[in-house]
Amino acid sequence: MLKHPTLDQLYALGLHGMAKAFVEIAASGEADSLGHHEWLGLLLDREVSLRQDKRLAGRLRVAKLRQQACVEDVDYRSPRGLDRVLFQKLVEGEWIGAHDNLALIGPTGVGKSWLASALGHKACRDNRSVFYQRVPRLFEELALARGDGRHPRLLRNLGRADLLILDDWGLEPLDAAARHDLLEILEERYGRRSTMITSQLPVDRWHEIIGDPTYADAILDRLVHNAHRIELDGESMRRTRAKQSRKD
Template identity: 65%
Template sequence: MLTHPTLDLLRELGLTGMASGYRALDANPEAGALSHAEWLGLLLEHEATARRQKRFETRARAARLRHPASIEDVDYRSHRGLDRALFLKLATGDWIRTRRNLVITGPCGVGKSWLACALGHKACRDDLSVLYYRVPRLFAALSLARGDGRYGRLLRQIARVNLLILDDWGPEPLLPEQARDLLEIIEDRYDTGATLITSQVPVDRWYEIIGIPTLADAVLDRLLHNAHRIELAGESLRKRKAAEQAA
């Protein structure tokens, strides 16, 4: 008799998870044997789960990850040099919470971007803020923002996320303006957020990509001194998958 007024009140209060749980319990004949405390506990669990899911969906949309990847789907059988123990440790997100960095390098097609997005997806699930950019598009966005007055706001947005993913770094040398933009980003995030970079270019060649010695010293010192590294190798997974499908 009180079911509908109760549901209306729960929705009015914004407790949609509890409303969903109430409907489920009310339709379950065995729920009648539960005590009031057990009912309340189950309703609160429904509400907490619904709120966690909503926060995850909001963070995932804001992250704009390139691939719908998850750590549960990582392929450790491929011969590409991926250390399972290290990756699972990184998947806990402790390195993000302690504001360390991660560099994933390797040839084209070995899954660098996919692994980065899987870690980004897990961070969203852990209620951490994430932002993904392909490096060429990041510099294009910054150049456009500089022209229309949004430059400072965009830098602040990039600076405050828990995890910034910069995908596809290099191999073209940076323009002087791009090198300065990169220093601004890395400087803003130093000891305040974690940064993940993927690149086909080995780390020992990054200095020449930045080009300007003083800027390169400043960027790489801040970026690499506390960074975890994953160095992948092997043939392209895309080519292997295409060959398997053809066969």
């Protein structure tokens, strides 16, 4: 007799996970063998799980990660110089809590964007906000935003994420507007949030990509000095896998 009123109340309270578990447990006949505490515990576990899944889905939707990647699937066997101990420490996420930065550096095809996406996915799972952008596209969007009034809001959004991933840094020199925007973003984030950079260029070439020496000093001071580094090398993994496929 209580099934339908109870379900109505659960749905009215927005407890959809509990409502679904209530129906499933009742239909399975398991309810008769459960004590009140066990019954309530199962319902609460299902509600918590559903809410966690929804929050994760929302964070991933906002993050817009480039690739579907998980840290559990990282390939440590490929000869690219990935330090397993260091990477596992980064997976734990303490560097994000400490508002440190991270630079993933190496030639094209060694998996920088994939690793960045995997770390971003883990940060989302750890209940942190993440936002991914390719650097060329970011500066295009910021330039357009100047013309339609969105520029201040876009800069604020870039400053708020617990982890900002800037992928493909250094593909082309920065112009004056891009230099200014990047400094504003990093100034807002410095000491408050973490920024991850992926680049084909070694750090000692970043100064020339920024261009203006004064801006370059200010940007790199906020980006590099507290940054962990993963420096990869080796042949493109895409090329290696293509060769392997032809052999198979």
